[in-house]
Amino acid sequence: MAWLLPTGNQINLQLGWPSAELFPAAELNSSANEVLSSFDSAKAALIYGPNPGIPALRKQVARWLSTVYFGSGASATSIDPARICIAGGASQNLSNILLRFTDPTYTRNIWMVEPTYFLACPVFEDCGYAGKLRGVPEDDEGIDLHFLRARLEQAEKEAAAVAAARGTEDKPLLKVAGYEKIYKHVIYTVPTFSNPSGKTMSLHHREALVRLAIEFDALVVSDDVYDMLCWPADRTVKVTAGAIPIPPRLVDVNLRLDPESKWGNTVSNGSFSKIIAPGARVSWSESTPAFATFLANTGATWSGGNPAQLTSNFVEKILASGALEKHIKDTLIPTYATRYYTMVEAIHEYLEPLGVFISTGKPYLVDNELEVAGGFFLCVSLPKEFPHTSELAAKSIQEQELKFAHGRMFGVKGDAGSRERAEGDGGYGSTLRLCWSFHNEDEIVEGIKRLRDVLVAVL
Ligand SMILES: Cc1ncc(COP(=O)(O)O)c(C=O)c1O
CATH class of the missing domain: 3.40.640.10 (Type I PLP-dependent aspartate aminotransferase-like (Major domain))
Incomplete structure (x- = not known):
């Protein structure tokens, strides 16, 4: 699957892979x-x-x-x-x-x-x-x-x-x-x-x-x-x-x-x-x-x-x-958490003014107060005035060398109902999945700015 790796100036917010510099190669x-x-x-x-x-x-x-x-x-x-x-x-x-x-x-x-x-x-x-x-x-x-x-x-x-x-x-x-x-x-x-x-x-x-x-x-x-x-x-x-x-x-x-x-x-x-x-x-x-x-x-x-x-x-x-517990605690969680915060803040700054918002659902609270986040991904929802997210994804690769996953990709294969719901009002077809695990903070901010430029260009 090495062909999926970004080449040249490309930023790939689609890849749900850990970044290679975080592999615990020495411990292994x-x-x-x-x-x-x-x-x-x-x-x-x-x-x-x-x-x-x-x-x-x-x-x-x-x-x-x-x-x-x-x-x-x-x-x-x-x-x-x-x-x-x-x-x-x-x-x-x-x-x-x-x-x-x-x-x-x-x-x-x-x-x-x-x-x-x-x-x-x-x-x-x-x-x-x-x-x-x-x-x-x-x-x-x-x-x-x-x-x-x-x-x-x-x-x-x-x-x-x-x-x-x-x-x-x-x-x-x-x-x-x-x-x-x-x-x-x-x-x-x-x-x-x-x-x-x-x-x-x-x-x-x-x-x-x-x-x-x-x-x-x-x-x-x-x-x-x-x-x-x-x-x-x-x-x-x-x-x-x-x-x-x-x-x-x-x-x-x-x-x-x-x-x-x-x-x-x-x-x-x-x-x-x-x-x-x-x-x-x-x-x-x-x-x-x-x-x-x-x-x-x-x-x-x-x-x-x-x-x-x-x-x-x-x-x-x-x-x-x-060694693994230490690696998770000292390297993975701090690195991914920082990348997550960076992505969320960049979305607030560059995408929210365009009506784009993070669709997280009901916050999960630990002990009724501490909201948790984690993993590799978040989804943003786009307002109706934008073209279909699959079109935006193609445009984004062509014009901005930016990859992301568009909502239609996450449909349940062969289920017509799932396809219909994706395309309905506010359906998951109008969302983009963005991943923070693969790129560093500067690249994440650059990726979100490129996404803003794609969206501004189509409006
Ligand atoms: C939800 C989910 N399940 C399974 C996998 C794949 O796991 P594995 O590499 O252990 O096969 C992934 C990887 O992206 C995933 O996101």
Whole structure:
């Protein structure tokens, strides 16, 4: 994907990649050295790995997630390593989840919060869901639950009618022997610092969404890949980096509401791509132990062992030494927070006078007062008088060497309703997604100024 990198004078506010100067290459180098410099540890790292990942990494991930989400006090919850499964990236893990827990002859639909992370659509299509992807509008608190409930009820009625017409029971036809749990629905969401909208789902909606999933036998796949990159929304509020409580994951809400469930109704899909480097291709997921075990045993993993075996060993060392936590706290959060503040201030100064505004939804407050921001993205909405955002994106590349993602890109593939909503009044088609992770502060300001120039030129 190197062809996506900006060339010459180009500024690319579309790329949702960490900037290369932030990669912890030195820390990885010393971890790799440690792993490869003795015969025994090199042998262990270079052999086929255990299906769910090396036990040492699962233990480290469980320890680290426990402190990140629950604090480090004696009474803090300790995550069971049996809930952790290692994979070669959140994208690959999404595919594995679908392979193991869904069946396109039975799983009714994939419900995707829209605007959606568009690169998830082909993963769903690969697994047999082309034509079955459906958008669920994102409201101010993260997901329109009334819309979702109505559509789930409708889909259930349709599935019953199909089974009746077929004269068979409503059951999976492809995944039969050996597949103990096949869900009726999949709900895909990025609830915290969403890609693309930047919104964070409210506590109320998190709980209601999990309850809905339990009621309808749905699996919520929650891409929690931006959670660790969290800071105060206000530049003047001083909080130690990494000290803000991160919004609770849906998987934790699920465990609290339904602790005895064997399979659960939520899987948290985490990744080291945004906090170490995308090329590391190591990720984790958290779910019930039964889910994690079954997920680990895809056919390809039985044959090839864990897909991230070598780099898992490096990541284990970087976690065990505390180097990754330090890197997130001392480098990533301060750098991304500063870039975020710079982008927001530049938008206030250069774009708001044109009627453009940041569409963040309802602010997410910690302890009812501290507004949090984080992740890589925000979206701005454009007033009606501007041409379509896809036209603006093309113009912007041509005339200003500026790239950004336009709203239409984030539609749910194959869903006519999603397309219609994008183009409706105030729909997500009239938004632009801007990313602060890739460029430094000067380039971000220059990018926003170029965007202003594009907008002024068309007015
Ligand atoms: C929401 C979301 N999920 C998944 C990914 C990809 O994660 P990975 O590199 O671990 O496959 C991204 C990367 O942009 C993302 O934004």
